[in-house]
Amino acid sequence: xxxxxxxxxxxxxxxxxxxxxxxxxxxxxxxxxxxxxxxxxxxxxxxxxxxxxxxxxxxxxxxxxxxxxxxxxxxxxxxxxxxxxxxxxxxxxxxxxxxxxxxxxxxxxxxxxxx
Amino acid sequence: xxxxxxxxxxxxxxxxxxxxxxxxxxxxxxxxxxxxxxxxxxxxxxxxxxxxxxxxxxxxxxxxxxxxxxxxxxxxxxxxxxxxxxxxxxxxxxxxxxxxxxxxxxxxxxxxxxxxxxxxxxxxxxxxxxxxxxxxxxxxxxxxxxxxxxxxxxxxxxxxxxxxxxxxxxxxxxxxxxxxxxxxxxxxxxxxxxxxxxxxxxxxxxxxxxxxxxxxxxxxxxxxxxxxxxxxxxxxxxxxxxxxxxxxxxxxxxxxxxxxxxxxxxxxxxxxxxxxxxxxxxxxxxxxxxxxxxxxxxxxxxxxxxxxxxxxxxxxxxxxxxxxxxxxxxxxxxxxxxxxxxxxxxxxxxx
Numbered sequence: 001x002x003x004x005x006x007x008x009x010x011x012x013x014x015x016x017x018x019x020x021x022x023x024x025x026x027x028x029x030x031x032x033x034x035x036x037x038x039x040x041x042x043x044x045x046x047x048x049x050x051x052x053x054x055x056x057x058x059x060x061x062x063x064x065x066x067x068x069x070x071x072x073x074x075x076x077x078x079x080x081x082x083x084x085x086x087x088x089x090x091x092x093x094x095x096x097x098x099x100x101x102x103x104x105x106x107x108x109x110x111x112x113x114x115x
Numbered sequence: 116x117x118x119x120x121x122x123x124x125x126x127x128x129x130x131x132x133x134x135x136x137x138x139x140x141x142x143x144x145x146x147x148x149x150x151x152x153x154x155x156x157x158x159x160x161x162x163x164x165x166x167x168x169x170x171x172x173x174x175x176x177x178x179x180x181x182x183x184x185x186x187x188x189x190x191x192x193x194x195x196x197x198x199x200x201x202x203x204x205x206x207x208x209x210x211x212x213x214x215x216x217x218x219x220x221x222x223x224x225x226x227x228x229x230x231x232x233x234x235x236x237x238x239x240x241x242x243x244x245x246x247x248x249x250x251x252x253x254x255x256x257x258x259x260x261x262x263x264x265x266x267x268x269x270x271x272x273x274x275x276x277x278x279x280x281x282x283x284x285x286x287x288x289x290x291x292x293x294x295x296x297x298x299x300x301x302x303x304x305x306x307x308x309x310x311x312x313x314x315x316x317x318x319x320x321x322x323x324x325x326x327x328x329x330x331x332x333x334x335x336x337x338x339x340x341x342x343x344x345x346x347x348x349x350x351x352x353x354x355x356x357x358x359x360x361x362x363x364x365x366x367x368x369x370x371x372x373x374x375x376x377x378x379x380x381x382x383x384x385x386x387x388x389x390x391x392x393x394x395x396x397x398x399x400x401x402x403x404x405x406x407x408x409x410x411x412x413x414x415x416x417x418x419x420x421x422x423x424x425x426x427x428x429x430x431x432x433x434x435x436x437x438x439x440x441x442x443x444x445x446x447x448x449x450x451x452x453x454x455x456x457x458x459x460x461x462x463x464x465x466x
Contacts, residue, residue, distance in 0.1 A: 033148050033151065033152065034151065037152060041175075048177075049175070049176065049177025049178065049181050049182070050152065050175050050176050050177060051130070051149050051152070051176040051177040051179075051181070051182040052177055052181055052182050052184075052185040054145045054148040054149055054152070054182070055145050055182060055183075055185040055186035056185060057148070058141055058144050058145050058148075058186075059186075062141075075158070076154065076155075076158065077151070079151070080148065
């Protein structure tokens with residue numbers, strides 16, 4: 001389940017990386033907002049109050065990192081689907097490189113301390 | 116509506132309130148998506164969800180404040196249109212009064228200020244009431260009050276007294292400087308108090324002030340269109356005779372117009388203003404786009420018509436004299452004004 005208040009360092013790290021996780025999720029296929037939120041919440045450590053993902057999506061859309069499209073649904077009202085844009089792909093690519101460097105750098109210290 | 120439906124609705128309106136700082140489009144988008152999300156969760160339960168189930172779903176979606184915090188952190192501020200609007204508001208409040216069609220420029224600034232969702236009501240009140248007319252107030256106060264100042268013999272030499280209110284010139288300078296600084300300070304204050312993002316359309320205070328703006332604007336338009344009708348009527352009647360015609364230069368000299376004659380058209384006013392008391396018709400006309408007319412009713416005069424150089428009639432009943440003052444000020448480039456005075460039966464006075 002979703003912890004409302006969790007370890008603050010995890011929450012801090014998630015704040016900066018959640019949007020790239022969203023972009024990464026969208027890399028293979030476009031997704032319905034609800035499914036996207038569910039997919040995020042299934043991964044431990046990335047679970048965040050589900051409602052907070054929507055403001056994030058709205059911002060990504062405004063920054064043109066994702067685009068949205070309404071699609072008819074067999075059940076219920078039309079659904080808004082999110083799709084990554086070329087700009088979003090570039091942003092994600094940049095982040096992945098930085099993330100690897102960052103992760104390695106943190107590991108250098110953390111692994112030693114953990115021993 | 117079922118209890119669960121009500122709980123969802125209550126939750127969504129809480130989210131909407133929490134997102135007050137976001138613009139209307141974004142708020143609608145986010146609340147819409149969250150609503151879809153909740154409905155989707157509910158539909159997966161199938162059948163009528165129990166209260167506990169609904170509460171658990173809403174808990175997972177998160178506290179409205181948490182959602183709003185995510186929005187706030189990502190806020191990129193007001194839209195370009197809102198930015199332009201707020202910039203125009205501050206600019207017009209400061210210098211709008213100096214533009215042609217005084218004081219419309221400043222009034223437009225006031226309307227924009229109150230329309231905006233970027234200031235609190237308190238700041239709006241301050242922005243309107245601290246130095247009304249902005250820089251125009253000190254500048255016009257100087258021009259009309261002290262454009263000419265009269266040397267007055269006093270003990271130990273000559274002392275200069277402004278025409279307006281017989282004020283010593285030094286005092287007037289002090290007041291003008293103070294008003295100028297206050298106007299500039301107010302503009303700076305408004306810029307500083309700009310919210311990073313608008314309060315949104317549906318905040319109660321914004322809605323109230325927007326309704327106020329619309330009502331006042333409608334009232335003003337109604338008021339002026341009445342005058343406009345009067346003007347048109349005056350134009351058609353035609354046969355009135357001009358009994359006096361003058362050119363005035365800045366003649367806002369209260370005493371001159373009233374008493375000793377000469378300087379500013381008192382002699383001419385005498386031609387028009389008849390009646391036993393000869394209280395006179397005070398005509399203050401400034402020969403520039405910011406013409407100001409004001410009249411005091413001489414005995415027996417019921418209305419006055421002004422004819423501008425463009426042949427336009429401005430006619431007024433004296434009950435509307437203030438209205439006319441305002442209107443005359445709105446006629447740009449009024450270089451020459453003719454005054455005709457009538458009594459209640461429409462007879463021309465002054466012959």
